[in-house]
Amino acid sequence: MPTLHELQRDVxxxxxxxxxxxxxxxxxxxxxxxxxxxxxxxxxxxASLTTALRLSYPAVYxxxxxAFFESAAQLFLAARPPRGAxxxxxxxxxxxxxxxxxxxxTIPYLAGVARLDWAVNRALHAPDADGLDPGRLAAAIAxxxxxxxxxxxxxxxxxxxxxxxVDAIWRAVLAQDDAAMAAIELDAGPMFLLVRRTADGxxxxxxxxxxxxxxxxxxxxxxxxEAVATAGPVDAxxxxxGHLIDGVFTDFAVDEGGSRQPMExxx
Amino acid sequence: xxxxxxxxxxxxxxxxxxxxxxxxxxHRAVAETxxxxxWLEVHTENYLGGGATPAWLDAIRRDxxxxxxxxxxxxxxxxxxxxxxxxxxGRAIERFAPALISEHLSWSVAGGHYLADLLPLPLTEEAxxxxxxxxxxxxxxxxxxxxVENPSSYLRxxxxxxxxxxxxxxxxxxTGCGILCDVNNIYVSAQNHGWDAxxxxxxxxxxxxxxxxxxxxxxxxxxxxxxxxxxxxxxRVAPTVWALYAEALDRFGPVPTLIEWDTDxxxxxxxxxxxxxxxxxxxxxNGKAGHADAA
Numbered sequence: 001m002p003t004l005h006e007l008q009r010d011v012x013x014x015x016x017x018x019x020x021x022x023x024x025x026x027x028x029x030x031x032x033x034x035x036x037x038x039x040x041x042x043x044x045x046x047a048s049l050t051t052a053l054r055l056s057y058p059a060v061y062x063x064x065x066x067a068f069f070e071s072a073a074q075l076f077l078a079a080r081p082p083r084g085a086x087x088x089x090x091x092x093x094x095x096x097x098x099x100x101x102x103x104x105x106t107i108p109y110l111a112g113v114a115r116l117d118w119a120v121n122r123a124l125h126a127p128d129a130d131g132l133d134p135g136r137l138a139a140a141i142a143x144x145x146x147x148x149x150x151x152x153x154x155x156x157x158x159x160x161x162x163x164x165x166v167d168a169i170w171r172a173v174l175a176q177d178d179a180a181m182a183a184i185e186l187d188a189g190p191m192f193l194l195v196r197r198t199a200d201g202x203x204x205x206x207x208x209x210x211x212x213x214x215x216x217x218x219x220x221x222x223x224x225x226e227a228v229a230t231a232g233p234v235d236a237x238x239x240x241x242g243h244l245i246d247g248v249f250t251d252f253a254v255d256e257g258g259s260r261q262p263m264e265x266x267x
Numbered sequence: 268x269x270x271x272x273x274x275x276x277x278x279x280x281x282x283x284x285x286x287x288x289x290x291x292x293x294h295r296a297v298a299e300t301x302x303x304x305x306w307l308e309v310h311t312e313n314y315l316g317g318g319a320t321p322a323w324l325d326a327i328r329r330d331x332x333x334x335x336x337x338x339x340x341x342x343x344x345x346x347x348x349x350x351x352x353x354x355x356x357g358r359a360i361e362r363f364a365p366a367l368i369s370e371h372l373s374w375s376v377a378g379g380h381y382l383a384d385l386l387p388l389p390l391t392e393e394a395x396x397x398x399x400x401x402x403x404x405x406x407x408x409x410x411x412x413x414x415v416e417n418p419s420s421y422l423r424x425x426x427x428x429x430x431x432x433x434x435x436x437x438x439x440x441x442t443g444c445g446i447l448c449d450v451n452n453i454y455v456s457a458q459n460h461g462w463d464a465x466x467x468x469x470x471x472x473x474x475x476x477x478x479x480x481x482x483x484x485x486x487x488x489x490x491x492x493x494x495x496x497x498x499x500x501x502x503r504v505a506p507t508v509w510a511l512y513a514e515a516l517d518r519f520g521p522v523p524t525l526i527e528w529d530t531d532x533x534x535x536x537x538x539x540x541x542x543x544x545x546x547x548x549x550x551x552x553n554g555k556a557g558h559a560d561a562a
Binding site: 001002004005009011012015026028031032034036038040041044048049084085086087088128197201 | 312315316317318319320321338339340341343344345346349351352355374375376377378379380381382383384386388389391393394397421422423424425426460461489491493495497
């Protein structure tokens with residue numbers, strides 16, 4: 001008699017990987033083969049997870065069509081089933097999977113569109129958080145000696161870099177606008193995008209490469225000085241002010257003085 | 268604010284009347300037209316993030332008592348309940364202050380993977396002890412009593428030794444949890460496994476019944492001619508299930524009753540119509556009992 005743990009391991013293998021050899025041994029036939037009984041559950045699991053991926057990657061779904069999407073999703077979910085029960089979070093790894101998925105190689109921009117789909121999905125569902133209060137920031141800077149500032153990005157903020165104009169592709173394919181799709185110049189050069197949630201829904205903004213590097217450095221938790229050094233020549237004050245107005249950051253921390261001291265946070 | 272005090276701010280208890288499952292396509296219609304319905308139930312896992320979706324529920328719960336029905340806690344998992352997920356559920360409960368919280372007698376998590384379905388448990392003493400441990404941990408963490416729902420199922424295990432109705436009653440007796448009696452699930456499982464649906468109802472402790480679910484199911488003929496009832500929540504409640512619901516009300520008295528519909532979701536008016544059918548039966552039950560419901 002299997003323990004509950006053993007049984008659940010065997011049934012999980014049947015419904016996720018489609019290997020029902022071990023699970024079928026535990027199941028009463030009773031007029032219907034154990035494999036057919038297990039298949040009812042497998043079909044539900046595969047359909048639920050495929051739907052979750054379709055909702056997270058709507059532009060990819062439109063680009064490749066239902067049949068291609070479902071076969072790719074089935075391979076992906078068998079290799080990487082969700083780690084948690086909130087399917088809004090399933091799964092950032094699908095974009096990486098598509099980047100290495102040989103049958104998708106004929107669509108060179110697919111992985112880039114997938115990363116944008118994921119960033120938009122994250123912007124839709126990320127936790128709520130208040131934007132940083134600029135007055136509090138100004139007071140902290142005034143009170144500190146040679147402050148080194150770090151920022152905490154809003155959970156909805158995502159930075160996407162792609163080799164193709166994936167924002168234009170994303171919009172055209174979701175609007176099912178064939179004329180817009182045909183007008184896209186695929187060799188328009190790399191795109192640097194900042195995605196965030198606004199009161200009206202997700203917003204996708206194109207940034208200049210240096211401005212994108214600046215935002216990406218800050219969002220990665222680097223100091224303002226480090227972000228300026230990474231970005232190259234940028235008007236850091238103007239960019240930072242714009243980000244504060246847009247609510248890109250929710251909090252900040254100050255390292256004081258030249259030496260690296262433990263970060264002091266201002267709750 | 269603790270979870271316990273948040274609960275006290277809820278829009279009132281769930282009355283022993285008919286409610287409907289609130290799904291995304293009806294957020295706007297419910298918020299803007301405020302249909303006449305006694306209460307609403309949501310799938311907790313759909314409201315764990317931020318942004319527009321939970322904001323709809325923030326607005327709607329000002330007008331209706333809310334029940335949070337979980338689908339992802341995996342009370343039957345051999346591993347312990349996922350603390351991270353439980354924490355997210357706890358924060359949602361703090362935010363929405365539901366009057367009822369429920370989950371399922373099933374499992375969905377194995378090896379840290381979420382299997383996105385309500386899988387059947389082997390009905391053994393080992394599984395009973397594990398479910399009770401997980402229900403206790405959940406109730407302690409949330410500091411709330413939960414309801415546990417009987418599943419629909421399409422298979423049984425060789426080593427199951429406890430009838431499902433006894434298993435569910437034992438979970439309620441040992442943990443103090445309530446029972447969410449899904450009448451459609453009883454019908455579906457009874458048909459699939461050759462059980463006596465009336466005997467199932469009769470074996471449940473009336474005092475533990477906190478809610479009833481009703482939904483439509485499908486009849487699928489498999490390649491070999493076998494008929495399997497599938498609990499797809501994709502149609503109106505079947506006449507046979509309405510009849511079983513009448514038996515349940517005779518036995519349990521008036522209980523908050525929910526219409527669930529998750530596949531091919533119809534217009535809101537259809538759900539309200541189904542809820543009126545349930546309400547008519549609740550009203551008859553109240554007439555028999557000779558008293559008005561507590562609401």
